[in-house]
Amino acid sequence: MTNNQICLLELIKIFAEYRNNIIVNIKHLQEHYQRTGIKRVRGVRNESGELLQPWLQTEYIDNAEYVGMGEFQFNRNTATINMLIKRKVRLAKSEDQTPTLEVAGLLVNNLNSFNNYTIVSDGKINIKSLQVKISSKKAFDLLKEKGVLDAEKFDFHTEYSIHLDNLPLVASDSRYSSIDGLFNQLAEIKVLTSIISAHLKKESDVFIAPQLDEFQKHYLSKNAYISFPTTNEYIDIQEALLNGTLDSRLSYKIDIGSQNILNLSKLHSANKFLNKMYRLYDKETGEIIIKPSFEMAFNENLAVRHRLLSSRTKITKVDEFMKSIFDDFLGLEQNGIVLGILNKVGADSLAQLFQDKQTGRQISKEETIAALTTANNKLEKYVENIYQDKISPLVFYIGCTGLLPEQIEAKPMTAEEAAAKYPNLQFSKNEQDGSFFAVGDSIISIYAKTEYYSKNMPILNIS
Template sequence: MTNNQISLVELIQIFAQYRNNIIVNIKHLQEHYQRTAIKRVKGVRDENGELLQPWLRTEYMDNAEYVGMGEFHFNRNTATINMLIKRKAKLAKLEDKTPTLEVAGLLVNDLNTFNNYTIVSDGKINVKSLQVKISSKKAFDLLKEKGILDAEEFDFHAEHTIQLDNLPLVPSDGHYSSIDGLFSQLAEIKVLSSIISAHLKQESDRFVVAQVDELKNHYLSKNIYINFPTTNEYPDINEALVNGSVESRVSYKVDIGSKDILNLGKLYSANRFLGRMYRLYDKETREVIKKPSFEMAFQENLAFRHKLLSSRTNITKVDELMKPIFDDFLGLEDNGIVTAILSKVGADTLAQILQDKDTATKEEMVAALTAAKTKLEEYTDKIYRDKISPLVFYIGVTGLLPNEMAVKSITAEELATQYPNLQFSKYEQEGKFFVVGDSIISVYPQTEYYSKKVAVTMEK
């Protein structure tokens, strides 16, 4: 059978459309799966490097050969596609396997755990084939029409082997959206999201503090996801490299930026920028609080003001982008930028509350911040899903820009001469760069490490 009629990207679009009608042989997948990162194990290491395991463990509520087709996600910075498979699980004590049924007043006997399988890793097929069963005749007919299946008749009991390793990764006639203006949108959203996340670090719109603490003690997030601490299986990477347990490869990262800021990684975290540019002080005593953080913002006796900067402080383009957003959010200026961002993503409730902070209760503020955080994340995800990730995947697979964007690459040194505000990491200095409209696309190598042996599972 010749499987060159469609690309892997197009096949995954079909999988996504019919994912509720396709089940995957999970045992076959696990038996043939190769890790693309260093294996992580549950627990933390003490000062002597000894692994301290969590006091709870997860147990699958099924021992199924088949699981539902997972959700497919394109990586934001590499030519990588992951399939996220969800399975039902419960918590049990590590010591005697006693099940944990209730935590913080909630039933936790029906939790979800997620296994992430890398289908394509850095532009190379990592999963050669999937064994599946198909319950939809429409899905069967479409896959047969595209040359993916060789079975003659639809049989919902039949298992099909779908080869992935003989498909072109990207369509030959693909078209990619313009990225003009996307970086500034993403940067503003990231700054505001960071501020909101810093506020909500210890807060919940659903639970009181004692409940959050109890959830955390049972390795559950505020969204009731299982969240065990993990650490590298190998405490000494160099030793693991020498004995062959770990190997390295070069991964090519693709980033978008502007002519002033090379990529989103250059932005400060919210609390770091707060400490860089602002003072938190007691309104009555005027005492300045050391190590300010947004977690303190809910205390009524505290307020923010600008920090007096020394002449040695180097104000960068990152500072110039972030400061108006912080000033507006903190109420030190009224430039409308926060309201504009929130309105764009549909988070008008928070915009209204910020206009009249003094009348809002803490509970109302936390609820509005939580809702806005979700809206900002959804808006960002859509930009990446629709416009950036397909482009990143194409560049990572081919090493080229699409024809409609094709420009000559330049070095970091040449780029820095043209745009002196840009700052480069050690890795970025080895990259190549493309100036496309008002944007800069960076492609640079980074060393990645992965566990060589075949994995049994990739539990998150």
């Protein structure tokens, strides 16, 4: 090794840049891997607890010793980095392994399966080393220069060991972007994406309803991804803890929020908020829909109005924040919020449709679904970029070091102190024992939560 050794984050950036030139020994990884969450098994349990297996299963097409380097993803509110590995699989009947080649007119003999492997879990290395082969001399030279390879000469036949457990997780001189104003952006987009997702729950811009039914029967999502039902491997959590199947650990959550809303988890789901604050009714009869949902929005006979709230209904800052977006989207008040969000993320088709609808133009269901789908993808990508560029690196640093970066000057507050200073904040049970920092117009929360994980259960190379 050289003295030019880098931190883990820089190494992961190199992995990401050269991921098409590095392959990973998947069998070595699986044999030495410790899960950080609860193992899920395919199937559902009946009333007696018996596991009922799906009628289909997946089989790896390659079953190879090596797989492509995965994509690296930061967790959004813990110091955790996952490596997402994609492998080719096919569907087959569980009883006789007869392959399923086509579903609803779509070839399904070359599907993808996805497995997450946690590199860093809550600020601690979870994978000590990776066994890799490298096909690019440029990548080899860079890794050698950075002190993570021992080899002298490049050999594309050779398997190299890259040790992760001897690297610092973050650089001591790291600098981080300002988070001012980010929470409101994220919160607005989360509310809007929740509304859009609720519209699209059973809709597709590609496939029709009978095809989606066929997909569901064959454990495929509307985007043709494998989606088996799963359940916990245990029946009783206390028994699992006693017999050693499960163990627990403290996971430290790092959230950003505002002086009125502590974090994004405080926002309601779209359908829940619709039911709380609005009424859907039949235009002709005036009949109130008892359990409204955005799936009903495509029914042209229905209209929406504000719900008459009782004096006992408490309206929070969360409600006020969400109501302005809902009112605009539902056409009850034109305040420009929705159009502003759509223009910001480049969702031009839905922005135009939204304006056309305000002028009274009739818009087909198919056109609406297509515009909603495109907008949803753009909104999600915009949010992901904010997290990857500005929030996740900060969360990772705090979770790894237990400190705020030197450039951020803020004194810790208890929940009681934060509540006294910012009375609109609402705290969960776990958050009540946390620490809080006022940073500009934002609040950074750090609190512990008990998480459970399956012990000594390596992922085996089976379908």
